[in-house]
Amino acid sequence: MVGFSSLSAIVNRLRRIAGLLWQSGPSSCLGLFGLTLLSGILPAVQLFVGKLIIDTVVVAASRADGEVFTGRAFALVGVELGLLVLSAAAQMGNSMLEEVFGEKLTFEINEQILRKADELELAYFEDPKFYDMLQRAQREAGYRPLGLLSQLLNLVEGAIAISSLAVLLSRLGFFVVPVLLLTAIPLVVSTLRFVRTGYLLVNARTPEARQMSYIQSLMGTDQAAKEIKLFNLGPYFIESYRALFARVHKETVDLALRKGGARIASSVASSIGYVGLYGYLIWLALRRLLTIGDLTLYAGAVLQLNNQLQSFTRGGASLYKNFLYIDDLFKFLDLEARLPTSSIPAAIPEQIEQGIRFENVSFRYPGAERDVLSGVSFELTPGETVALVGENGSGKTTLVKLLTRLYEPTGGRILLDGKDLREYDPAHLRELIGVIFQDFVRFHATARDNIGYGRVGELADDERIETAAGWGGADAVISRLDKGYQTMLGKWFREGQDLSGGQWQKIALARAYMRDAPVLVLDEPTAALDARAEHEVFRKFRDLRQGKIALLISHRFSTVISADRIVVLEGGRILEQGSHQELIARNGRYAELFSLQAEGYRV
Numbered sequence: 001m002v003g004f005s006s007l008s009a010i011v012n013r014l015r016r017i018a019g020l021l022w023q024s025g026p027s028s029c030l031g032l033f034g035l036t037l038l039s040g041i042l043p044a045v046q047l048f049v050g051k052l053i054i055d056t057v058v059v060a061a062s063r064a065d066g067e068v069f070t071g072r073a074f075a076l077v078g079v080e081l082g083l084l085v086l087s088a089a090a091q092m093g094n095s096m097l098e099e100v101f102g103e104k105l106t107f108e109i110n111e112q113i114l115r116k117a118d119e120l121e122l123a124y125f126e127d128p129k130f131y132d133m134l135q136r137a138q139r140e141a142g143y144r145p146l147g148l149l150s151q152l153l154n155l156v157e158g159a160i161a162i163s164s165l166a167v168l169l170s171r172l173g174f175f176v177v178p179v180l181l182l183t184a185i186p187l188v189v190s191t192l193r194f195v196r197t198g199y200l201l202v203n204a205r206t207p208e209a210r211q212m213s214y215i216q217s218l219m220g221t222d223q224a225a226k227e228i229k230l231f232n233l234g235p236y237f238i239e240s241y242r243a244l245f246a247r248v249h250k251e252t253v254d255l256a257l258r259k260g261g262a263r264i265a266s267s268v269a270s271s272i273g274y275v276g277l278y279g280y281l282i283w284l285a286l287r288r289l290l291t292i293g294d295l296t297l298y299a300g301a302v303l304q305l306n307n308q309l310q311s312f313t314r315g316g317a318s319l320y321k322n323f324l325y326i327d328d329l330f331k332f333l334d335l336e337a338r339l340p341t342s343s344i345p346a347a348i349p350e351q352i353e354q355g356i357r358f359e360n361v362s363f364r365y366p367g368a369e370r371d372v373l374s375g376v377s378f379e380l381t382p383g384e385t386v387a388l389v390g391e392n393g394s395g396k397t398t399l400v401k402l403l404t405r406l407y408e409p410t411g412g413r414i415l416l417d418g419k420d421l422r423e424y425d426p427a428h429l430r431e432l433i434g435v436i437f438q439d440f441v442r443f444h445a446t447a448r449d450n451i452g453y454g455r456v457g458e459l460a461d462d463e464r465i466e467t468a469a470g471w472g473g474a475d476a477v478i479s480r481l482d483k484g485y486q487t488m489l490g491k492w493f494r495e496g497q498d499l500s501g502g503q504w505q506k507i508a509l510a511r512a513y514m515r516d517a518p519v520l521v522l523d524e525p526t527a528a529l530d531a532r533a534e535h536e537v538f539r540k541f542r543d544l545r546q547g548k549i550a551l552l553i554s555h556r557f558s559t560v561i562s563a564d565r566i567v568v569l570e571g572g573r574i575l576e577q578g579s580h581q582e583l584i585a586r587n588g589r590y591a592e593l594f595s596l597q598a599e600g601y602r603v
């Protein structure tokens with residue numbers, strides 16, 4: 001069967017699920033189990049008391065000393081009432097516990113998903129297959145575990161009820177239970193088969209489901225709303241949504257029709273068994289081999305057993321279904337971080353002495369067909385500002401991703417003070433680097449937190465946050481906000497205030513400075529800033545970079561000029577490097593790009 005190659009795999013899964021349930025609430029688990037046992041036994045006990053009542057009534061009516069029996073009959077009715085109340089209380093307790101426990105369980109699993117997403121490296125987040133897995137895991141976390149739990153309990157309850165009814169019916173004849181079991185087989189087989197088909201279908205169309213949720217999120221958030229309205233894209237996206245739905249819906253209809261047909265056929269088979277046994281009971285009663293009480297008892301028991309078998313099958317199928325789906329969750333939770341790291345990481349240097357050296361570094365994105373960096377060698381020394389320039393797609397940002405160990409070079413190595421970056425703990429290494437990416441994040445959080453996230457351990461340090469804001473030029477932006485640093489930024493949450501592109505960039509820059517790290521990486525840090533703000537940012541940057549390693553990526557030559565050294569990348573290779581004057585004198589690609597830009601300013 002899908003996903004379960006062996007019995008040991010099933011046992012493993014069961015153990016894992018049991019562990020999850022237990023971890024989420026041991027007392028709830030025990031409570032649910034106890035109530036389930038009770039609910040399982042009660043139907044057979046009720047039937048049996050029912051039989052005793054009828055037999056007692058018959059005796060009371062037919063004998064002279066019937067009064068004794070009448071009292072007994074009423075006492076039994078009292079017992080029956082008690083059983084009914086107990087059964088209702090058990091069911092109520094069960095559903096209450098399930099509701100409360102289910103929420104806790106869902107939370108536990110969602111938290112595990114978040115932890116896993118945090119642990120996995122960037123490469124996963126750039127792979128569509130990862131999103132399929134994540135989508136499946138998140139979809140399942142909401143209700144599968146609870147479904148699984150309640151089905152497991154229902155099944156236990158059903159098994160107890162079936163066994164107790166089987167014991168009752170075995171008094172009638174050894175063949176009764178086997179007949180009912182045999183006629184239930186078609187139902188079991190077809191139900192399990194369709195569960196598997198349904199699962200395969202849902203999994204196969206995860207990409208379509210993701211495309212649909214992408215359209216939903218596009219049309220449901222502020223980021224895209226502007227362009228969607230301006231380009232009148234709404235009807236187009238809605239039409240795409242419809243087309244995707246039509247594709248998946250057709251398959252759903254086909255499956256439902258096939259499922260319906262098979263269900264009718266298997267129901268006929270199980271009805272034949274039930275009706276046959278019912279006829280047999282009538283025949284026994286007519287031959288006075290059964291009392292009226294017996295007839296009522298056995299007829300009820302046959303009917304109940306038949307129903308129980310059907311719901312047991314359906315419950316088993318749902319359990320199997322949840323088992324399959326929950327396997328997707330476990331597959332996601334079992335993903336392993338791919339970054340090779342040393343088991344005994346090297347100590348991060350207190351102060352960087354020699355600097356960072358790229359040695360013949362090559363890189364190819366996972367699944368890509370060509371290298372985006374090849375044979376890149378250059379150095380970054382403390383106290384020096386290096387600017388990376390190059391046309392779009394030449395590999396500048398990729399170099400930063402390698403430096404920050406968001407990716408691993410596919411060839412060559414990067415050394416920090418003579419040691420390969422792989423020898424350091426990635427989290428510790430990243431603490432050395434303050435970085436702003438060109439696609440920085442606009443956190444829908446307070447201005448204070450937006451900056452403080454740069455060093456989350458210092459989130460309570462207002463002074464540090466304000467200093468970083470000053471360095472990034474965000475202080476002036478924040479002073480104009482209604483609630484200053486406490487202002488919620490972005491429009492998603494209550495009282496949120498949105499900022500302009502340049503203002504957001506200043507906040508992100510402050511976040512990078514919050515680190516006060518020995519390595520500063522600024523990838524297009526001023527792309528959204530006006531000329532005055534840009535000038536100010538670089539004036540401050542010159543003061544701040546003292547003694548630090550600073551790597552600057554920019555298309556603006558006004559920014560690049562001030563760097564100590566400029567490295568020109570083209571097609572993933574270093575074309576030339578040197579100071580601005582040296583490169584201009586060389587009259588190569590840098591000089592060409594520089595004069596192109598300078599020409600743009602001439603009138």
Ligand SMILES: Nc1ncnc2c1ncn2[C@@H]1O[C@H](COP(=O)(O)OP(=O)(O)OP(=O)(O)O)[C@@H](O)[C@H]1O
Pocket residue numbers: 126365366368372390391392393394395396397398399438
């Ligand atoms: N996650 C990715 N997966 C596959 N290819 C990628 C990925 N990110 C970037 N690339 C490719 O790698 C190349 C280098 O991209 P990179 O972002 O490093 O360029 P860049 O020099 O920073 O460009 P820009 O000046 O436009 O910011 C490009 O051809 C790009 O298509």
